[in-house]
Amino acid sequence: MSYPIALNEEARLAALYELELLDTPDEPVFDRVTRLVTQLLKVPMAKVSLIDAEREWLKSQVGVEAREMPRGVAFCAYTVMALEPLIIxxxxxxxxxADNPMVTVPEGVRFYAGIPLCTSDGLVMGALCAMDTQPRVLSESELGALHDLAAIVTDEIRLRERLAQERKKAQAYQQALNKLHRSMENQIERRTNELNLVIESAYDAYISIDGQDMILDWNRAAELMFGWPRKAALARPITQLIFPDGLPIGNDSAAITFIARRCDGAELPVEIRVKTLMIDGRERRSLFIHDITERQQLERLHNQQAREDVLTRLPNRRAFDERLPEAMARTRRGKHPLAVLFMDLDGFKTINDTHGHAMGDEILRAIANRLASAVRETDYVARWAGDEFVLLLEGSDVGAIEYLANKFVQVVEEPVMVGNDAPLKVSASIGVALYFAASEETTNELLKRADVAMYNAKHIGKAQVHIARSADSDS
Structure with a gap:
C-alpha cells in the first residue's frame, strides 16, 4: 500500500538513526508508558512506534504481536506527516x-489515536498510539492523558538525542586528542610553542613528568581540577600532590580509570591517558587527565533505574533475573535449599476498577514496603509485574517454608489505610518452588514451577499457599 512521505524525510530518518533506538531491547521507561495508555484509556492495544524508511518498528507494545510491519499498512505513517495528533x-x-489489512481482518483496528513523537528540532520519529477493535470517541481528558504520556516518551527521546550529540562531541574530542598525541611524537621539538598553546587551553588537565615522577609541566586545567597553582606544583613529585597511593601503571594505548586527590584532600575519579616520550635520551611522560565524576554519577543513575521498579522502589524483574542464578549457585555450593515464592494479589483488579489506578498504586507501594520489612536480610523480594511479586528465601528450613509463605499471606491481608478513606484489603495467592543443590533445573524451569503453583493456589481459593512438586517428581 502507498503512504505519504514527509518533505523533511531525509533529515527525519537521519535523526532517527542517530538515536540508535531501532531494533533495541525492551526498556522499562517505554513499557511503563504503553501499559499506562491501555489502563488510562481502557484500550486493548498501545504502542510506541518508530517509522523507518520502509517499515514501522515498535519500541514497546501492549496487545500487538508483531514487532514490525510494512510502512504502507502502518497508521503511524500518516501521524509522522504533522505535529498534530491523528484521531480516527x-x-x-x-x-x-478502510481497505487496510489491519482493519479488514476480524477484530481489526477500528479506533486509532496517535500523538507524534518529535525531536528537539521538530522532526517526527514516530508516535505513541492507542488502538481499539471498536469505534470510539476520545474524550478531552483521555486526549490530555495521551498527550501527557507522549510527553514522557518525547522527553526520553530528547534525552537520547542529547546523549547521541554528547557521544559525537566526545568522539570528535577523542579524535582531536589522538591527533595531538601523534603530532607530539613527530614534532614535539619543532612545534613546542604551538603545542604549549593547545595544552594550556585544553579542557583536560595536562601534566608532564620525568623519569623520577617529578612534575615538569602543569596546565591551567590541572590548576582548576586539582587546586594546586602551577608554581606550587612544578618540581614536586606527582605522588605527593595528586596520587598519594602511587602513580597508576599504564601504557600508551589504553585509558586508565583511577582515583586522584585534590589539594583539599577530596577524592576525584579521573580517566588518565599516558604518553611516553624519549627526549635527548631521557624519559618524559605526558598525562592527560579527564574528570569523570559526572559520567560515573550518570552511569550509576542509569544502572539503578534499569534495575529498580519506579512505583515500589523494589528491585524489578531485570534485577531479579540477575539475582536468581546467583542464589541458585550459592545453593549448589552451600547445600542449603532455596525457595522461590511467586505471589499474585487477590482482589487488586477490583480496587483498581472501583477506586482508580492511583489508589491501586498506593496499595502496591504499601504491600511492597511490608514485604521488604518482613523478609530477612539474606532474602530478596522484587516486583515481577503488575500486582505480582517474587521472593527468594535462601537457607530456610524446608519444613518452615509453608509457614513462612502463610506469614507473607497474613502480612498482605492486613488492611491498608490510604489517606482518610476507609481501609482497603487485598489477599495473596502464593506458589512455592523449592530448589536443591542436586537439582538440574534452569532458572526458567524453576520460575515456571513457582508460577504454576501460584495458579494452583488461586484455583484452591484466595489467600492460599501451594507448594509445587519437586522438579525430580515423576508423578
Missing part, C-alpha cells in the same frame, strides 16, 4: 484505512 474514530469509515 472509525477506520472503516476513513477512505485512507
Amino acid at each position: 474514530e472509525d477506520a472503516r469509515q476513513d477512505p485512507r484505512f
Whole structure:
C-alpha cells in the first residue's frame, strides 16, 4: 500500500538513526508508558512506534504481536506527516484505512489515536498510539492523558538525542586528542610553542613528568581540577600532590580509570591517558587527565533505574533475573535449599476498577514496603509485574517454608489505610518452588514451577499457599 512521505524525510530518518533506538531491547521507561495508555484509556492495544524508511518498528507494545510491519499498512505513517495528533474514530469509515489489512481482518483496528513523537528540532520519529477493535470517541481528558504520556516518551527521546550529540562531541574530542598525541611524537621539538598553546587551553588537565615522577609541566586545567597553582606544583613529585597511593601503571594505548586527590584532600575519579616520550635520551611522560565524576554519577543513575521498579522502589524483574542464578549457585555450593515464592494479589483488579489506578498504586507501594520489612536480610523480594511479586528465601528450613509463605499471606491481608478513606484489603495467592543443590533445573524451569503453583493456589481459593512438586517428581 502507498503512504505519504514527509518533505523533511531525509533529515527525519537521519535523526532517527542517530538515536540508535531501532531494533533495541525492551526498556522499562517505554513499557511503563504503553501499559499506562491501555489502563488510562481502557484500550486493548498501545504502542510506541518508530517509522523507518520502509517499515514501522515498535519500541514497546501492549496487545500487538508483531514487532514490525510494512510502512504502507502502518497508521503511524500518516501521524509522522504533522505535529498534530491523528484521531480516527472509525477506520472503516476513513477512505485512507478502510481497505487496510489491519482493519479488514476480524477484530481489526477500528479506533486509532496517535500523538507524534518529535525531536528537539521538530522532526517526527514516530508516535505513541492507542488502538481499539471498536469505534470510539476520545474524550478531552483521555486526549490530555495521551498527550501527557507522549510527553514522557518525547522527553526520553530528547534525552537520547542529547546523549547521541554528547557521544559525537566526545568522539570528535577523542579524535582531536589522538591527533595531538601523534603530532607530539613527530614534532614535539619543532612545534613546542604551538603545542604549549593547545595544552594550556585544553579542557583536560595536562601534566608532564620525568623519569623520577617529578612534575615538569602543569596546565591551567590541572590548576582548576586539582587546586594546586602551577608554581606550587612544578618540581614536586606527582605522588605527593595528586596520587598519594602511587602513580597508576599504564601504557600508551589504553585509558586508565583511577582515583586522584585534590589539594583539599577530596577524592576525584579521573580517566588518565599516558604518553611516553624519549627526549635527548631521557624519559618524559605526558598525562592527560579527564574528570569523570559526572559520567560515573550518570552511569550509576542509569544502572539503578534499569534495575529498580519506579512505583515500589523494589528491585524489578531485570534485577531479579540477575539475582536468581546467583542464589541458585550459592545453593549448589552451600547445600542449603532455596525457595522461590511467586505471589499474585487477590482482589487488586477490583480496587483498581472501583477506586482508580492511583489508589491501586498506593496499595502496591504499601504491600511492597511490608514485604521488604518482613523478609530477612539474606532474602530478596522484587516486583515481577503488575500486582505480582517474587521472593527468594535462601537457607530456610524446608519444613518452615509453608509457614513462612502463610506469614507473607497474613502480612498482605492486613488492611491498608490510604489517606482518610476507609481501609482497603487485598489477599495473596502464593506458589512455592523449592530448589536443591542436586537439582538440574534452569532458572526458567524453576520460575515456571513457582508460577504454576501460584495458579494452583488461586484455583484452591484466595489467600492460599501451594507448594509445587519437586522438579525430580515423576508423578
